[in-house]
Amino acid sequence: MNHILIVDDEEDLRKLLSDYFEVNGYAVMTAKDGNEALRKLEKQPDIVLLDINMPEMNGLDLCRKIRSFVSCPILFLTARLEDADKISGFQAGGDDYIQKPFSIHELGARVEAHLRREMRNRQKSSVRFSEELAIDYSERALYGYGRHIPLAKKEFDIVELLSAHPGMVFDKERIYERVWGPDEEGESSVIAEHVRRIRNKLKEHGCEGWIETVWGVGYKWRKSSAVFD
Known part of the structure; x- marks a missing residue:
């Protein structure tokens, strides 16, 4: 219930x-x-x-x-x-x-x-993208150097979407559709604000540069040698 x-x-x-x-x-x-x-x-x-x-x-x-x-x-x-x-x-x-x-x-x-x-079913593994950053998809938790990085629900949804497809470029409209749902009308400024907040939180924990801007298109997660725990 x-x-x-x-x-x-x-x-x-x-x-x-x-x-x-x-x-x-x-x-x-x-x-x-x-x-x-x-x-x-x-x-x-x-x-x-x-x-x-x-x-x-x-x-x-x-x-x-x-x-x-x-x-x-x-x-x-x-x-x-x-x-x-x-x-x-x-x-x-x-x-x-x-x-x-x-x-x-x-x-x-x-x-x-x-x-x-x-x-909805979540990926059940924890992924360590480097010594600095780890994501536990089942617990919906992000860690920088072992410290929990608190994210709002939609912020984690964006991290989850981008990090699950390293190197793939997502335009703002597609991010909005995937995170908020296809029936909602997207605002690029909303996506930009969420990404700004995620970047600030990553920076506060010494984990910069994971979300890259593709100018005129959207965003992508930096490619790395991810390790599954």
């Missing part, structure tokens, strides 16, 4: 979503604000629905606060859907946007799609 956390300050909406997902076989937790959500998140839900416009701590701030210890998909619920808002949400660590008012059946389908991607 999948566990879902619904965070929204509107009581009627929490009740509507709670009833829908319970009927569809989910174990549902709800929270009316960021502080209550933080307590519920200790139970490690499989997916989070998160309203952006909440008092005291908004959804973007909460997402930034929890991304270091929550790896599950986070879907924003919002009445705003400008490009700048999308980018802010993805920068905060969100995985998708659901615009209010929404079809509850479309929301259910989106949740199911994210959970299917989350549960």
